[in-house]
Amino acid sequence: MTRRVVVIGAGLASAAHLTALRAVDADVVGVVTRDETRAAAARRLAPQARIFPSLDAAAALDADTAVVVTPPSSHLAVASALAERGLDLVIDKPLAASVHEAQAIVDVAERSGVRAAVTLQHRYxxxxxxxxxxxxxxxxxxxxxxxxxxxxxxxxxxxxxxxxxxxxxxxxxxxxxxxxxxxxxxxxxxxxxxxxxxxxxxxxxxxxxxxxxxxxxxxxxxxxxxxxxxxxxxxxxxxxxxxxxxxxxxxxxxxxxxxxxxxxxxxxxxxxxxGPDPLSMTAWFRSLYEDVFTSWASGAAPLSDARSGxxxxxxxxxxxxxxxxxxxxxxxxxxxxxxxxxxxxxxxxx
The missing domain is CATH 3.30.360.10 (Dihydrodipicolinate Reductase; domain 2)
Known part of the structure; x- marks a missing residue:
């Protein structure tokens, strides 16, 4: 089953995520950013995606997975809002800006009945x-x-x-x-x-x-x-x-x-x-997404399961x-x- 994905954030790391998602045939239906320059870059990598200025508008899409590429301090609030809507989560490293917020993200995902992974792609x-x-x-x-x-x-x-x-x-x-x-x-x-x-x-x-x-x-x-x-x-x-x-x-x-x-x-x-450009690691991101989506489809935990982070x-x-x-x-x-x-x-x- 093709994953329908919304990407929250369009900063430096988003290009590697969008490129890898395209490589695994995921359907990126939306990208959240208020920055026009970043929006233009996202459109080049995911021309079919709609650009939204807010999380609420994007979360209303018929998506099953959210990729969180916002600053670490926002991860808990963003992940909580998405988990409450039933979206599975892939969170760019680090899981959060502190260990207690990282634990809280794992807790809220498990409490909401959604799956969560973290992009520690060097494992792959x-x-x-x-x-x-x-x-x-x-x-x-x-x-x-x-x-x-x-x-x-x-x-x-x-x-x-x-x-x-x-x-x-x-x-x-x-x-x-x-x-x-x-x-x-x-x-x-x-x-x-x-x-x-x-x-x-x-x-x-x-x-x-x-x-x-x-x-x-x-x-x-x-x-x-x-x-x-x-x-x-x-x-x-x-x-x-x-x-x-x-x-x-x-x-x-x-x-x-x-x-x-x-x-x-x-x-x-x-x-x-x-270097600072994660595009050099696109192959590792692709392996991560292949593992995450395949594992979730079979009911297993991927190598990059959020709790393992x-x-x-x-x-x-x-x-x-x-x-x-x-x-x-x-x-x-x-x-x-x-x-x-x-x-x-x-x-x-x-």
Missing amino acids: KEAARRARQLLSDGAIGTLRSATVTVPLWRPDSYYAEAGRGTWDRDGGGVLITQAIHTLDLYLSLAGPARSVVATASTSRGRLEAEDTIHLLIDHGTHAASVTASTAAWPGGTETIHLYGDAGQLRLLGDSLVQIGDSVRPVVDGSVDAS LPVHAVIDAAYRSAAAGATPVTVSEERHDTVSDERESACQS
């Missing part, structure tokens, strides 16, 4: 799939440690958009906006985190949240160091290096290498996902609280609680 790259299989097969023995690096560059013009990189709109900086993909993928491979120690800073005077952050993650049986930045000119490819007692796996972008007695290339990928939110929340408290260890919990506000902002003033 071939290197990730093969790494999961190799770990399951015991290819590197018992995981002992890991390093994760996300060395990105975003110029000042990127942060010129109102609200970008603020606590109120985005929920933070590089960790929740850019590095969430790599961190989520790492957690999906390495398992639940127990506690986090973090330090955060910003090198840009007008940027409210962090553009650089360092984490030490304790999993109980192993540990990882994570570094992420949007101040690492000229930028580079994200890396996940897993060290076991019988070998290693290194994911570099969408490539994968197995290291033991010799170095064996497993996946030789070519996608560069380090809560662990990375819990780690991000713990990291921000740790940084705000001067690199104090913070236990990772997915339970609802108010995240710090003034305190976490102070962590980025160093």
